[in-house]
Amino acid sequence: MSALAARGLTRAFDHPDGRVEVLRGVDLDVEPGEVVTVSGRSGSGKSALFAVLCGFDSPDSGTVEVCGAPLAGVPAWRDCAVLPQALGLAQELTLAENVALPLRLSGQRQVTDRVADLLTELGIGTLGDRYPTEVSYGQQQRAALARAVSARPRVLLADEPTAHLDHGSVPAVLALLRRAAQDGTAVLVATHHDQVHRVADRRLALADGRIVPA
Numbered sequence: 001m002s003a004l005a006a007r008g009l010t011r012a013f014d015h016p017d018g019r020v021e022v023l024r025g026v027d028l029d030v031e032p033g034e035v036v037t038v039s040g041r042s043g044s045g046k047s048a049l050f051a052v053l054c055g056f057d058s059p060d061s062g063t064v065e066v067c068g069a070p071l072a073g074v075p076a077w078r079d080c081a082v083l084p085q086a087l088g089l090a091q092e093l094t095l096a097e098n099v100a101l102p103l104r105l106s107g108q109r110q111v112t113d114r115v116a117d118l119l120t121e122l123g124i125g126t127l128g129d130r131y132p133t134e135v136s137y138g139q140q141q142r143a144a145l146a147r148a149v150s151a152r153p154r155v156l157l158a159d160e161p162t163a164h165l166d167h168g169s170v171p172a173v174l175a176l177l178r179r180a181a182q183d184g185t186a187v188l189v190a191t192h193h194d195q196v197h198r199v200a201d202r203r204l205a206l207a208d209g210r211i212v213p214a
Contacts, residue, residue: 001068002029003186004053004080004155009062010209011048022048023059024209030155030186035177037189037197039214040206046190047085049206050159053188054082067154077102081153083161087144089132095119095143096128102151111150118146122172138164145173149180156180158189162196174199 009026012019022045030036040046051057053064055074064071066080081102082088089098096115103111119125122142124135132140141164148156158177162170170193178199181187189196197203197214205214 002065003032003067004028004030004188005065006053007063009049009052009059009064011045011052011057011059013048021209023052023062026062026206026209026211028053028188028204028211030188032154032184032186033181034202035181035187035189035200036202036204037191037200037214038204038206038211039192039197040190044206045209046206047159050082050084050157050188050190054080054157056082056084076106078106078151078153080155080157081148081151083141083145083148083156083158085159085163087132087140089140089144089147091132094129094131095124095135095139098132098143099128099146099150102147102153106151108151114150115146118150118176119143121176122146123169138166138169141165142169142173145176149176149185152180152183153185156185156187158187160190160192162191162193170195 006028009023011023012021052059055071099115100111119128124139124142127135203214204211
């Protein structure tokens with residue numbers, strides 16, 4: 001059974017020149033333990049697709065299933081975690097508190113070691129007590145990734161996870177995505193970086209509103 005399955009997804013938005021169709025019958029499957037990347041030119045609809053897949057937005061038609069269950073609203077972090085382009089860190093929480101949040105929401109109490117290990121692995125272990133506004137955007141992005149994987153979700157959606165990183169930080173991010181898959185997570189990554197595509201099991205592209213092999 002696919003951890004993430006989409007069938008016939010369509011989505012259109014109003015534009016001064018008329019309705020713009022960004023998704024036109026998208027079909028997609030990601031299996032547990034698999035890393036799949038999706039490429040596409042800017043404006044091709046990758047972020048729109050991810051918003052529908054994680055319940056942030058609703059398709060005009062079509063269905064999404066997470067671990068065999070129809071998607072109804074935004075799922076729990078344990079089922080489907082997201083690293084959005086906007087990052088979405090809680091500004092009133094420190095980086096460590098942000099990373100711990102999904103763990104605490106799932107009822108876990110002993111979270112300190114897990115949080116510290118993730119921050120250290122991503123090269124920001126000394127920044128856990130800082131707030132998002134006190135670190136760089138690239139450091140915020142790494143903290144947001146740590147938050148996304150902290151509860152070992154069944155599905156992970158990462159939208160351009162290396163977009164704001166310096167070259168030296170990228171390998172740690174890729175290693176973390178790969179290890180999440182090895183632990184059984186189905187990982188779907190939107191990216192235009194070849195370095196990210198090289199760690200994938202499959203590479204897809206979004207073209208004319210549909211998923212095609214890349």
